[in-house]
Amino acid sequence: MRKLIIGLAALAICVLGVASVNMESKAAGADWTMSPVKAVERYKEKGSLHSPYEKDYEKYAEEGHQLYMGLSCNGCHGGGGGGGMCPPLTNSVWVYGSDDDTLFRLVTEGSAGLQEHYDMKRVGSENVVGPMPAMGSSIKTADDLWKIIAWIRSINPSSIPGGKSNVPPPPTFD
Numbered sequence: 001m002r003k004l005i006i007g008l009a010a011l012a013i014c015v016l017g018v019a020s021v022n023m024e025s026k027a028a029g030a031d032w033t034m035s036p037v038k039a040v041e042r043y044k045e046k047g048s049l050h051s052p053y054e055k056d057y058e059k060y061a062e063e064g065h066q067l068y069m070g071l072s073c074n075g076c077h078g079g080g081g082g083g084g085m086c087p088p089l090t091n092s093v094w095v096y097g098s099d100d101d102t103l104f105r106l107v108t109e110g111s112a113g114l115q116e117h118y119d120m121k122r123v124g125s126e127n128v129v130g131p132m133p134a135m136g137s138s139i140k141t142a143d144d145l146w147k148i149i150a151w152i153r154s155i156n157p158s159s160i161p162g163g164k165s166n167v168p169p170p171p172t173f174d
């Protein structure tokens with residue numbers, strides 16, 4: 001009888017253990033092997049996308065930078081993200097905000113997508129104002145995009161609450 005009770009208890013612990021592992025992976029959003037386009041369809045609600053690299057973004061920054069160059073984001077934003085034809089990613093101005101969800105949707109769906117699908121407006125004002133193209137279909141996986149965002153965070157601490165940019169904001173002429 002005693003053995004049976006111990007056996008049942010062990011079984012219960014096993015079942016609970018498996019259940020909690022499952023819940024954990026769900027809570028973390030887990031599978032980012034889907035394309036960014038699929039990811040914004042699946043996590044439709046604004047605010048529901050969270051980077052798996054929120055804490056250890058420095059670790060993935062280099063890989064993210066390579067992806068950024070490979071996708072020619074540098075043609076518009078410069079190799080170091082300092083801008084050029086288009087707004088810099090290094091200063092403290094964030095056109096729509098700098099949280100995970102906003103940056104993921106902006107890069108995937110472009111300015112037009114952000115404005116049409118989520119009713120977002122420009123809140124930050126950069127020197128250069130223009131539309132960002134939807135890049136989602138050129139990026140293989142959502143994981144790749146999270147790595148690019150990890151690199152942006154590494155070059156610009158102002159993208160993280162409480163962090164400051166090392167680059168001055170654009171001058172205003174009014």
Ligand code: HEC
Pocket residue numbers: 068071072073074075076077086087088089093094095096097103106107111122124126129130131132133135148152
């Ligand atoms: C054709 C030029 C162009 C390309 C290519 C491009 N961008 Fe942009 N990007 C822009 C413009 C213009 C804006 C400003 C959008 C607005 O004001 O609506 C912008 C905005 C951004 C922002 C927000 C910056 C801020 O200050 O708030 C991020 C982040 C960004 N782009 C990342 C990327 C990444 C990553 C890629 C490559 C996958 C990329 N961009 C490719 C033109 C481009």
